[in-house]
Amino acid sequence: MINSSKPDTRRNARPYLYGQEAAAVAQALESGQYGHTSVTEEFEQRIAEFLGVHDAVAVTSGTAALHTALLAAKAGPGDEVIVPSMTFCATIQAILAVGATPRFIEIDPATLCVDHQLVLEAVTDKTAAVMPVLFGGRPVDLSAIREDLDERGIVVIEDAAHAFGSRHGTRRVGASGTALTCFSFGPIKNLTCGQGGMVIPRTPAEADTIRRTRLLGVVQSQGERANTTSYRVEGFGLRYQLSALNAAIGLVQLDGFQAAEDTRRHLWRTYRDALAPLDGVTLVDVDVDQAVPHLCQVRIAHRDEVFAALRGRDIGVGVHYPPNHTQPAFAAFRRHLPETEQAGEEILSLPFHQHPTEPDIDLVVTSLEQALTSAGGSSGRGRP
Known part of the structure; x- marks a missing residue:
């Protein structure tokens, strides 16, 4: 495997190569x-x-x-x-x-x-x-x-x-x-x-x-x-x-896929455990026992403010995806989809690929907590 010693939380996603x-x-x-x-x-x-x-x-x-x-x-x-x-x-x-x-x-x-x-x-x-x-x-x-x-x-x-x-x-x-x-x-x-x-x-x-x-x-x-x-x-x-x-x-x-499968599941579970104490954060369920996760997403209030704050801290968050029925190219097919529209305003993808280590995930979650507090989207640690 290569690049495993060079974790990178600046990017939301990143290829992983095995060396051959x-x-x-x-x-x-x-x-x-x-x-x-x-x-x-x-x-x-x-x-x-x-x-x-x-x-x-x-x-x-x-x-x-x-x-x-x-x-x-x-x-x-x-x-x-x-x-x-x-x-x-x-x-x-x-x-x-x-x-x-x-x-x-x-x-x-x-x-x-x-x-x-x-x-x-x-x-x-x-x-x-x-x-x-x-x-x-x-x-x-x-x-x-x-x-x-x-x-x-x-x-x-x-x-x-x-x-x-x-x-x-x-x-x-x-x-x-x-x-x-x-x-x-x-x-x-x-x-x-x-x-x-x-x-x-x-x-x-x-x-x-x-x-x-x-x-x-x-x-x-x-x-x-x-x-x-x-x-x-x-x-x-x-x-x-x-x-x-x-x-x-x-x-x-x-x-190398068995290693990818194991690593992605482990990292997703690590995020799940690290995010659990945060108020105002809902983890999108991927059914990790069955899925090989491709994304790790949360739903939060004040998403755009939090996104900007995390990008300002060099944390590679993303949004997957803006709902298609709101796109100009697909306006002819638009319908009112309230659940989708609300999700489109709240979803935030955290850096998720095979490079980060557990300390990197802790950095992402700590930065998220600070950004939420600044944006008024969370009261910090501790469940209600």
Whole structure:
């Protein structure tokens, strides 16, 4: 592992490298083949084995994963996709990219995730898909309405950008076989490829569709095209293939993932214990026994003042995320979502990655306590 002796609470998130990534990329470079190669296919196979699934399809980003999953689900113009507003804007942009309409729904204020009743209440005759966001790494259980969704032909597409490695019970997220699951392997995710994503299909037919889509609709693989004078394009497609260079990084990251899982859970629990005595601070629950946490968030009054004060102290806090239904680009889909709007005014993400030590977390929490007192948002230590 590298960088572990250089903790940094100045940044909200930060990549973590294990020390072999550069050599793996150099080896891929020396091969002279940088695009989709056997390295990419090995990464797909290793991810499938890790999750306990039959197949995994690598793409260029988490957004590309969502886009290709929506295309595989045949969502398009005239369709609605049920989605929480509390997510990164990439989720919504993927819906718009297929011509569908985002139907924003409310969140559970304790988890910032949707629950099955909220989803079911939002279903209409136009609903083509439901896109639960596994916020902060927390699993979302829609099993109670699975039969209703299946009867209506509604596809579940899990936005698991935050949730690689998390579990539904004894299975890893992505292994249920009942949802198209989309992961992001961006720079600051629990597992990084530098940039990349993955779709976990439910069936071989879905896998074939996604593979064709990521290669511009071309049926033949790169190897097959090398031995023919032509190729066949059978449908719409995009250039979404994951390069060997990115896949090489991912393979090293996967080898170290157990350490990442253990470290992230330990750090989240350390934050939980350190924050417990503070008045006026509510920790957003990620279900740490099941999740591999991607964020550590609190809800506080006077958030903007506290944010500014902590930034002034060089503490790398952030906000994940401003609700999408309040964004100018998505104004046509705006609805009144009071729980989401209140959360958007209160949430604060604390520095959370694999570099900080327990003393660093103590520094963050002490700084938060001082900022809260200055802003009038807390009376300091001690529960009411």
